[in-house]
Amino acid sequence: MTADGTGRLEAFSDGVFAIAMTLLVLDMKVPHDLPSGQTLARALVAQWPTYLAFATSFATILIMWVNHHRLFTHIGRGDDGLLFSNGLLLLGVVLVPFPTALVSEYLGRAGQKTAALIYNSTFIAIALCFNLLWRSASTNGRLLRADHDREAVRHITDSFRFGPLFYVIALLVGFFSVTASLAVSCALAIYYALPSRTAAAIGHARPGHSRRV
Amino acid sequence: MTADGTGRLEAFSDGVFAIAMTLLVLDMKVPHDLPSGQTLARALVAQWPTYLAFATSFATILIMWVNHHRLFTHIGRGDDGLLFSNGLLLLGVVLVPFPTALVSEYLGRAGQKTAALIYNSTFIAIALCFNLLWRSASTNGRLLRADHDREAVRHITDSFRFGPLFYVIALLVGFFSVTASLAVSCALAIYYALPSRTAAAIGHARPGHSRRV
Amino acid sequence: MTADGTGRLEAFSDGVFAIAMTLLVLDMKVPHDLPSGQTLARALVAQWPTYLAFATSFATILIMWVNHHRLFTHIGRGDDGLLFSNGLLLLGVVLVPFPTALVSEYLGRAGQKTAALIYNSTFIAIALCFNLLWRSASTNGRLLRADHDREAVRHITDSFRFGPLFYVIALLVGFFSVTASLAVSCALAIYYALPSRTAAAIGHARPGHSRRV
Amino acid sequence: MTADGTGRLEAFSDGVFAIAMTLLVLDMKVPHDLPSGQTLARALVAQWPTYLAFATSFATILIMWVNHHRLFTHIGRGDDGLLFSNGLLLLGVVLVPFPTALVSEYLGRAGQKTAALIYNSTFIAIALCFNLLWRSASTNGRLLRADHDREAVRHITDSFRFGPLFYVIALLVGFFSVTASLAVSCALAIYYALPSRTAAAIGHARPGHSRRV
Numbered sequence: 087m088t089a090d091g092t093g094r095l096e097a098f099s100d101g102v103f104a105i106a107m108t109l110l111v112l113d114m115k116v117p118h119d120l121p122s123g124q125t126l127a128r129a130l131v132a133q134w135p136t137y138l139a140f141a142t143s144f145a146t147i148l149i150m151w152v153n154h155h156r157l158f159t160h161i162g163r164g165d166d167g168l169l170f171s172n173g174l175l176l177l178g179v180v181l182v183p184f185p186t187a188l189v190s191e192y193l194g195r196a197g198q199k200t201a202a203l204i205y206n207s208t209f210i211a212i213a214l215c216f217n218l219l220w221r222s223a224s225t226n227g228r229l230l231r232a233d234h235d236r237e238a239v240r241h242i243t244d245s246f247r248f249g250p251l252f253y254v255i256a257l258l259v260g261f262f263s264v265t266a267s268l269a270v271s272c273a274l275a276i277y278y279a280l281p282s283r284t285a286a287a288i289g290h291a292r293p294g295h296s297r298r299v
Numbered sequence: 300m301t302a303d304g305t306g307r308l309e310a311f312s313d314g315v316f317a318i319a320m321t322l323l324v325l326d327m328k329v330p331h332d333l334p335s336g337q338t339l340a341r342a343l344v345a346q347w348p349t350y351l352a353f354a355t356s357f358a359t360i361l362i363m364w365v366n367h368h369r370l371f372t373h374i375g376r377g378d379d380g381l382l383f384s385n386g387l388l389l390l391g392v393v394l395v396p397f398p399t400a401l402v403s404e405y406l407g408r409a410g411q412k413t414a415a416l417i418y419n420s421t422f423i424a425i426a427l428c429f430n431l432l433w434r435s436a437s438t439n440g441r442l443l444r445a446d447h448d449r450e451a452v453r454h455i456t457d458s459f460r461f462g463p464l465f466y467v468i469a470l471l472v473g474f475f476s477v478t479a480s481l482a483v484s485c486a487l488a489i490y491y492a493l494p495s496r497t498a499a500a501i502g503h504a505r506p507g508h509s510r511r512v
Numbered sequence: 513m514t515a516d517g518t519g520r521l522e523a524f525s526d527g528v529f530a531i532a533m534t535l536l537v538l539d540m541k542v543p544h545d546l547p548s549g550q551t552l553a554r555a556l557v558a559q560w561p562t563y564l565a566f567a568t569s570f571a572t573i574l575i576m577w578v579n580h581h582r583l584f585t586h587i588g589r590g591d592d593g594l595l596f597s598n599g600l601l602l603l604g605v606v607l608v609p610f611p612t613a614l615v616s617e618y619l620g621r622a623g624q625k626t627a628a629l630i631y632n633s634t635f636i637a638i639a640l641c642f643n644l645l646w647r648s649a650s651t652n653g654r655l656l657r658a659d660h661d662r663e664a665v666r667h668i669t670d671s672f673r674f675g676p677l678f679y680v681i682a683l684l685v686g687f688f689s690v691t692a693s694l695a696v697s698c699a700l701a702i703y704y705a706l707p708s709r710t711a712a713a714i715g716h717a718r719p720g721h722s723r724r725v
Numbered sequence: 726m727t728a729d730g731t732g733r734l735e736a737f738s739d740g741v742f743a744i745a746m747t748l749l750v751l752d753m754k755v756p757h758d759l760p761s762g763q764t765l766a767r768a769l770v771a772q773w774p775t776y777l778a779f780a781t782s783f784a785t786i787l788i789m790w791v792n793h794h795r796l797f798t799h800i801g802r803g804d805d806g807l808l809f810s811n812g813l814l815l816l817g818v819v820l821v822p823f824p825t826a827l828v829s830e831y832l833g834r835a836g837q838k839t840a841a842l843i844y845n846s847t848f849i850a851i852a853l854c855f856n857l858l859w860r861s862a863s864t865n866g867r868l869l870r871a872d873h874d875r876e877a878v879r880h881i882t883d884s885f886r887f888g889p890l891f892y893v894i895a896l897l898v899g900f901f902s903v904t905a906s907l908a909v910s911c912a913l914a915i916y917y918a919l920p921s922r923t924a925a926a927i928g929h930a931r932p933g934h935s936r937r938v
Contacts, residue, residue, distance in 0.1 A: 094735060094739065094794055094797075095794075096307060097310060097736060097739055098739045098742065098743055098790065098794075100307065100310050100311045100314055101314055101527075101739055101740055101742075101743030101744070102743045102746060102747055103311065103314075104311055104314030104315045104318060105314070105318055105531075105743060105744055105747040105748075106747055106750075107315060107389070107393060108315055108318040108319055108322060108393050109318075109322075109747065109748075109750070109751070110393070111319075111322070111393050111394060111396050111397055112322070112325075112751075114394075114397045116397075116400045116401055116404045118404070120409075120410070125409075125410065125413070126401075126405060126409070126410030126413040126414065127410075127413045130413070130417075141390075144390055144393065148386040148389070148390075151311065152379075152382050152383075152386070155307055155308075155311075155382075158307075166791075169791050169794075170791075173787040173791070176746070176787070177780075177783055177787075180746060180747050180749070180750050180783065181750060181753075183750050184750055184753045184755075187755045188755055188765075191755045191757070192765060196764075196765070197759070197764065197765030197766075200764070200765045200766045200769070201765065204769075309520060310523060313520065313523055313524045313527055314527055314740075316524065316527075317524055317527030317528045317531060318527070318531055318744075320528060320602070320606060321528055321531040321532055321535060321606050322531075322535075323606070324532075324535070324606055324607060324609050324610055325535070325538075325609075327607075327610045329610075329613045329614055329617045331617070333622075333623070338622075338623065338626070339614075339618060339622070339623030339626040339627065340623075340626045343626070343630075354603075357603055357606065361599040361602070361603075364524065365592075365595050365596075365599070368520055368521075368524075368595075371520075522733060523736060526733065526736055526737045526740055527740055529737065529740075530737055530740030530741045530744060531740070531744055533741060533815070533819060534741055534744040534745055534748060534819050535744075535748075536819070537745075537748070537819055537820060537822050537823055538748070538751075538822075540820075540823045542823075542826045542827055542830045544830070546835075546836070551835075551836065551839070552827075552831060552835070552836030552839040552840065553836075553839045556839070556843075567816075570816055570819065574812040574815070574816075577737065578805075578808050578809075578812070581733055581734075581737075581808075584733075
């Protein structure tokens with residue numbers, strides 16, 4: 087699809103990210119058969135854990151897509167290892183609606199610790215897959231574009247190193263407070279989103295150069 | 300994906316628009332276990348609010364896609380701000396099937412005002428996101444193509460300025476008449492669709508130039 | 513996405529076709545709670561109308577995609593009219609899972625005529641949309657590639673002219689025999705598939721020329 | 726989409742693969758109404774056949790995508806035969822969630838042999854479609870890129886020849902042991918994944934040449 091070698095892999099991944107993100111809405115149920123005396127508004131407000139879980143998962147998948155996109159601005163070629171580590175990452179992404187539905191069903195009820203544990207474990211697994219993908223691409227610069235931005239690459243490598251550790255902390259916090267644990271997960275998503283914000287605008291940094299966004 | 304810098308963002312957004320649009324059909328339920336004496340035809344006719352809500356939402360998402368596409372014929376580069384304001388817009392798009400299902404379930408019953416309020420609020424939020432996206436791209440022409448059509452850009456900026464206000468009017472109308480409120484929403488969708496119709500055919504305006512449609 | 517002007521429209525349409533096609537599988541239900549004495553095999557065989565409806569709809573959407581793809585090898589530019597007639601076509605495509613589910617639920621039971629009528633009407637509507645799309649693109653060759661194959665274009669115009677009429681026949685047959693009516697629909701799908709089969713291989717006809725498939 | 730003639734076919738197929746893969750998650754049900762005394766964790770563990778079926782089907786669709794992608798690095802042009810044999814393949818891919826749901830519902834219960842038989846038959850059918858697709862493209866090199874890698878092409882032809890036979894063995898094993906039969910299916914998926922792993926990295930083999938991944 088592009089001459090630089092990873093176009094179809096990116097297009098396929100985009101499809102999976104987009105679908106996983108959109109399927110999240112299927113968990114938002116229209117209240118049926120309101121008990122007498124209850125209004126629709128009140129029935130909808132009572133579903134707040136569903137909205138919280140939806141928003142967190144949507145934001146997380148969006149940020150994962152932004153990161154995936156950022157990595158692939160540096161990756162210039164693919165090999166079978168990249169195809170499979172990317173596949174493992176997509177497995178994680180595809181799974182997200184399931185723990186999301188678990189949290190949205192069990193938050194505030196017996197079973198919420200189990201639900202939060204599975205929710206955070208999914209994100210640890212995805213963070214590990216991102217590390218695997220990035221390592222298989224960037225070690226010795228094997229699959230990077232010949233003209234990749236060395237500093238940006240080092241920056242990504244550094245910010246990824248501690249990712250899974252932070253998610254493990256979120257998971258451990260979950261044994262004490264489920265809400266705090268979900269908050270740490272959100273904070274981590276935002277942390278991953280920040281780095282390049284501070285960096286110059288993509289596509290601006292090297293004006294003589296076409297960058298895909 | 301394209302050399303001009305927003306190809307992957309557009310492809311990803313296309314995926315989300317396409318899926319949100321297609322998932323709307325899942326709300327159209329096949330009538331089961333017809334009560335004796337009722338025909339399938341009559342059972343289907345009784346579901347008319349479902350078809351109305353489906354058609355309105357489909358048309359709205361389609362027009363949003365057309366607008367998204369139109370904006371990106373002028374946008375030449377992306378940055379993190381654009382990625383996130385586009386992400387916020389996609390959040391709105393992904394949500395559309397939920398208020399649609401609400402309206403289709405509650406139109407003509409207690410709770411219809413709440414449903415219409417949520418339906419119109421979703422479109423206000425999306426109109427605001429379109430403004431945010433366009434501002435973050437067009438202010439000082441930061442992310443626009445070097446050779447963007449200044450008049451078309453001004454035209455878009457003008458037509459967007461009052462969008463959210465009009466949707467707020469639709470919402471306020473909803474406190475008096477739910478049907479009138481939905482009609483205003485439809486009218487607004489059509490209004491957004493019109494501007495460039497009167498303009499010259501895309502890709503025709505500047506014949507020496509390749510335009511993506 | 514491509515330099516010739518309809519890349520993003522095609523990519524978006526591909527998404528809608530692909531999703532509508534894939535959602536059809538959601539209608540194939542796993543039998544639950546088998547009554548004692550019944551085997552899974554027998555329960556699955558009893559669902560044959562579901563498989564028939566699935567296969568017909570899948571084949572029809574596939575052939576529609578093939579036709580869409582064929583039209584767009586000749587269309588070189590887009591305008592707002594094309595965007596909206598294509599949108600109307602996609603509305604038809606997105607709807608297909610609903611009449612499919614109707615037929616699969618009601619074939620062989622009271623209500624089957626209504627179901628077949630709606631099923632065939634959907635295809636008449638889609639055939640009309642294909643005509644609208646093609647006319648808006650090919651009249652006076654307005655949106656065709658400068659170097660379009662005049663004979664292939666005339667061929668398509670001819671084969672489309674009578675499409676809706678044939679589907680109306682299929683619909684009328686449905687008042688006498690539902691099965692015969694569905695058979696006519698299948699035959700029409702195959703008829704639309706044939707023309708270019710007899711033509712030379714796409715991309716082969718004009719070897720010096722790149723054709724997208 | 727690409728100058729080499731199969732871009733849109735690949736993009737459309739990517740969409741179908743991505744959606745079929747992502748829809749698998751809809752089969753993973755959140756346990757509702759836990760009987761008193763049962764924990765969420767135990768209820769989730771009891772669903773293990775669902776996870777097994779999910780993982781096997783996800784891996785299989787991923788590997789089919791990898792193979793599809795690999796074939797199309799050699800295919801340079803399309804014709805109607807390719808469009809339809811690819812369509813038949815996509816029919817198989819789209820169906821995968823249904824036998825997956827069957828196995829996940831019936832594994833370890835009466836009906837598991839029927840479920841495994843259907844599951845393995847789906848993969849035989851898909852393996853046959855891959856053969857059909859590859860034959861229609863590679864016989865006499867008709868649709869291959871002018872500069873295709875002859876050795877890689879021969880390698881694919883050889884590895885495909887015995888594919889359906891192996892799946893028939895998996896199916897026959899199923900009459901004796903359902904678990905062994907599913908294990909053979911997994912082994913086959915991995916076998917199809919291996920060949921090019923041992924080969925040099927895609928895109929690396931011929932450095933002067935751009936390869937899409």
